[in-house]
Amino acid sequence: MDYPSSFILLLSLFIISIYVFVISGRRNSRLPPGPYPFPVIGNLFQLSNKPHRSLAALSKCYGPLMSLKLGCKTTIVVSSPDVAKELFHTNDLLFSNRSIPDTARLMDHHKISIAWLPAGEQWRRLRKITREFLFSRQCLDGTQHIRMEKVQELLDHVSQCCINEKAVNIGAAAFTTSINSLSNLIFSKDLCQYVSTESQEFKDAIWGVMEIRGKPNLVDFFPILKPFDPQGLTRLGQVYANKLFGIFDEIIDQRLETRTRSSSSSNEAVKSTKIDVLDMLLNLIDLNDESKFSRNDLRHLLVDLFVAGTETISTTLEWAMTELIRNPKKTERARLEITKLMQGSSKLVQEKDISQLPYLQAIIKETLRLYPPTPFLLPHEAIHDVEVRGYFVPKNARILCNVWAIGRDPNIWSGPEIFMPERFLDVEIDYRGQNFELIPFGSGRRMCPGLNVAHRMLHLMLGSLIQKFDWKLEGNMRVEDMDMEEKFGLTCPRNVPLMAVPIKL
Numbered sequence: 001m002d003y004p005s006s007f008i009l010l011l012s013l014f015i016i017s018i019y020v021f022v023i024s025g026r027r028n029s030r031l032p033p034g035p036y037p038f039p040v041i042g043n044l045f046q047l048s049n050k051p052h053r054s055l056a057a058l059s060k061c062y063g064p065l066m067s068l069k070l071g072c073k074t075t076i077v078v079s080s081p082d083v084a085k086e087l088f089h090t091n092d093l094l095f096s097n098r099s100i101p102d103t104a105r106l107m108d109h110h111k112i113s114i115a116w117l118p119a120g121e122q123w124r125r126l127r128k129i130t131r132e133f134l135f136s137r138q139c140l141d142g143t144q145h146i147r148m149e150k151v152q153e154l155l156d157h158v159s160q161c162c163i164n165e166k167a168v169n170i171g172a173a174a175f176t177t178s179i180n181s182l183s184n185l186i187f188s189k190d191l192c193q194y195v196s197t198e199s200q201e202f203k204d205a206i207w208g209v210m211e212i213r214g215k216p217n218l219v220d221f222f223p224i225l226k227p228f229d230p231q232g233l234t235r236l237g238q239v240y241a242n243k244l245f246g247i248f249d250e251i252i253d254q255r256l257e258t259r260t261r262s263s264s265s266s267n268e269a270v271k272s273t274k275i276d277v278l279d280m281l282l283n284l285i286d287l288n289d290e291s292k293f294s295r296n297d298l299r300h301l302l303v304d305l306f307v308a309g310t311e312t313i314s315t316t317l318e319w320a321m322t323e324l325i326r327n328p329k330k331t332e333r334a335r336l337e338i339t340k341l342m343q344g345s346s347k348l349v350q351e352k353d354i355s356q357l358p359y360l361q362a363i364i365k366e367t368l369r370l371y372p373p374t375p376f377l378l379p380h381e382a383i384h385d386v387e388v389r390g391y392f393v394p395k396n397a398r399i400l401c402n403v404w405a406i407g408r409d410p411n412i413w414s415g416p417e418i419f420m421p422e423r424f425l426d427v428e429i430d431y432r433g434q435n436f437e438l439i440p441f442g443s444g445r446r447m448c449p450g451l452n453v454a455h456r457m458l459h460l461m462l463g464s465l466i467q468k469f470d471w472k473l474e475g476n477m478r479v480e481d482m483d484m485e486e487k488f489g490l491t492c493p494r495n496v497p498l499m500a501v502p503i504k505l
């Protein structure tokens with residue numbers, strides 16, 4: 001090729017690439033402001049392995065209502081209480097659908113799941129069931145002895161570590177307590193143990209599901225890759241899901257057998273066994289037609305409850321203990337508040353005591369402000385095109401509410417990076433969805449249904465751990481040397497597990 005024709009060819013290629021680059025990356029000018037998207041990948045490269053931090057930094061440039069293109073998905077990021085209120089209060093219904101990650105589609109989970117269904121009739125029915133049988137104040141009051149018993153077992157485990165002069169893996173121990181509290185509430189049985197030599201099948205399956213759900217998945221950004229399962233997440237997810245469903249099926253089958261035996265038995269003692277949540281849910285299946293609540297609905301509901309309601313609690317507790325170990329004066333103040341209320345007796349903190357422990361409550365709020373376990377809530381989705389603050393939010397846009405960024409915004413909180421429970425003592429700020437500067441459980445109709453049980457568990461566990469023990473770091477590590485990094489996944493636990501040595505008081 002001679003020089004002029006190769007020059008013309010190169011020039012044409014250059015012009016075409018610029019055209020493709022500009023057209024495919026072009027922003028809709030009515031979308032909320034945001035960084036310029038690259039063709040095909042959009043803004044993916046602007047996310048680090050801690051996307052809550054990357055998006056918090058970006059929102060400082062582009063504002064509290066920001067838009068990005070993550071792969072081919074338009075994503076709206078909310079980073080202020082005002083905008084959060086506009087979406088989840090003023091326009092609650094319009095943003096009440098879920099943007100479904102591919103791993104939630106395994107076994108058609110998203111078509112049955114309370115966490116992923118659109119906010120329609122089927123979802124409302126499931127919310128009603130959880131309220132009526134699990135989370136109403138009446139249900140929770142009636143089951144507090146279960147949580148007390150499980151917290152006592154946690155303390156027994158800690159005492160054993162104390163005797164053996166061993167450090168406690170706080171997150172792992174709290175995870176066991178959370179699983180067993182929930183499993184006893186529902187099935188009246190433990191599903192895991194503290195000692196790792198015993199069977200951990202259930203714990204491993206829950207961990208597995210959470211791990212694959214928490215991994216950034218290329219398929220969510222480029223659905224065209226779905227048939228290739230490039231990270232093997234679908235294959236792995238199927239293995240864990242089979243294991244989990246297998247365990248639930250076995251429990252359900254055993255219960256059905258026991259019920260059949262007891263209904264045909266003439267022995268009154270056998271007949272009058274205690275009814276638990278599983279019995280009530282099985283009764284619901286018996287009474288209604290399959291289309292309303294079936295055995296399959298029950299299995300998927302159980303998956304949601306255990307996935308949503310265990311690591312969220314243990315992660316929060318691990319961060320609370322981390323901060324208390326770093327701040328011994330605050331621990332002492334909380335302990336004093338408890339011993340004063342108990343009037344020096346050795347009685348454990350109970351649920352009825354929580355309202356009289358304002359400093360303990362402030363510690364939990366402060367922990368959830370700094371370390372919300374789900375930093376973006378669960379992804380919401382716009383039901384149809386909506387205008388917000390003069391900007392265009394298109395139908396099916398994914399909505400991420402960066403509660404981590406809101407919790408650390410210096411315009412809202414003084415000394416936002418400092419752990420200072422005292423800030424909550426003289427103000428009426430709660431995490432029940434009304435104060436948008438603190439919404440670790442979300443707000444509006446998709447708000448966490450397990451809030452009340454989480455509230456009770458967190459106060460009981462933390463209160464008892466500091467009431468009965470003092471704590472120091474393993475190997476006499478100095479608190480200044482603690483690694484305070486978090487790990488991003490389905491929840492945001494510590495990067496390095498907290499290993500703390502208990503000292504009996």
Ligand code: HEM
Nearest residue numbers: 114115308309312313377378440441442446447448450454
């Ligand atoms: C510290 C503990 C917990 C935190 C911080 C937490 C936080 C959240 C958040 C942020 C959401 C999504 C809200 C939204 O997208 O607007 C959620 C949803 C949910 N949570 Fe929790 N949660 C906790 C404990 C629990 C517990 C103990 C359970 C049940 C045993 C539970 C069950 C659920 C369920 C089923 C959903 C889905 C609700 C729906 O989509 O309608 N959570 N949670």
